[in-house]
Amino acid sequence: MGMRRHELSDDEWRIIEPLLPRNSRGVARVDDRRVINGILWRFRTGSSWRDVPERYGPRTTLYNRFSRWRAAGVWDRLLAAVSEAYDGDIVMIDSSCVRVHQHGAAGKKGGSGDPCMGRSRGGLTTKIHALVDAEGRPIRIELTAGQAGDAPVAATLLADIRPGAAVVADKAYDTDGVRAFVQDRGAWPNIPPRSIRKATFSFSRWVYRQRNLVERFFNRIKQMRGIATRYDRRADNFLAAIKLVAARLWVNAL
Template sequence: MARFDLSDAEWAIIAPLLPNKPRGVARVDARRVLNGIFYILRTGSPWRDLPERYGPGTTIYNRFNRWAKAGVWIDVFNALAERSPESMAFIDSSIIRAHQHASGGKKGGPDHAIGLSRGGLSTKIHAVVDARGLPIRLAVSQGQLSDHAAAADLIAGLGRLRHLVADRGYDARALVEQVEAMGATAHIPTQRNRKIQRSVDRMIYRQRNLVERYFCKLKQFRRCATRFDKLARNFLAAVALASTRLWIRTYVSTT
């Protein structure tokens, strides 16, 4: 088995989550295709440089692209994320530099979630992780978008949430009120220039490094550390697949 390939235990977890093959349609071995996709995600290689053992690069890319368009990769990630207790969540974002292959193209096209920030053209990954540091919500946006602007949609629907932990970048009254309306407590320090300072439980806030550690693990997948995909949906699919791999590795190691 190659270095980045799925083990038997990992494949047993993810296989039931993939779409069933239509009757009478011969499909390329799904495990081999997925191993090829993970090779690209981890190494950051162009699709055309995929090793021959995975089959034609166009076949692997077409499956990745087609299922990204259909939302399959997001559905697989969500199926695993739904197993999280969600009682305590940590939210943060990370700036990802957009490669020239991603940022090029004609003007006036659809929103590719690439914007101009201090570091140049970039995309921002927004993530919510649980108390184990496993991702439960993901989104991408233009690099210059403020953190709290994306937070409302990201935490909506977390019905079991009791504590939300975030840094000062999420200090917005509307977000705090949203968290309180969900029956949870917002552990978000106030901006230093505010007259009234919100108290934060230090022991809880100290655990915020869980989301920072998630981003460190995510960026071991070089296709997520630098954005090569033109389409926002494909980049989000790559992030979701890498996050799926983190989930199944945790399951395998704890069972």
């Protein structure tokens, strides 16, 4: 049972099952739960698809369904559905780099051709950008190359920000563009100013302390070895896996 404690519980499955596609006859596939458990096993262990235990079914079925559902937007919709009722009073944005394993970089000399793979101090890396709510639950996730700046992704992460919200972020987001974007939407950028700033801004250290929730989110998803290190050659598959893991965090919270 030790290996199976990471599989979807009955309570988790009751939330997830209605959000999955049905076949043409309107009947759910009976093996969806087994397949998702196999997909989660693969990313939890950081193993290759061919090493997933046979109890989860044919490896080709696992990979094909994971990829097909990624292409069809199933993992995107799953995260969007479970995170719909997020607490928007305080939201936090941040990023975290992950190393790209040689398997993920295979065929991509220096990461060329993949905009989400690049050189930084840690070698070949991909950067995960996340927006979380006041409970530290993930709402939106994006990928860039490891050396990319944080501020340019802020507008994408904050596209659906609600008026009156406090946006908590570190100094990497202290740009005129980010501050204007947040304020134009009736929200408050609670961002510490960089030392080169001459202007003064409204800033609450108490609110800023909540930022540890987004750091905790990264720590939680990186407990999955296949997330802490990127083994996937395709950035869209790696992002889909992060969204599946993020959706499961929400399901557990619900």
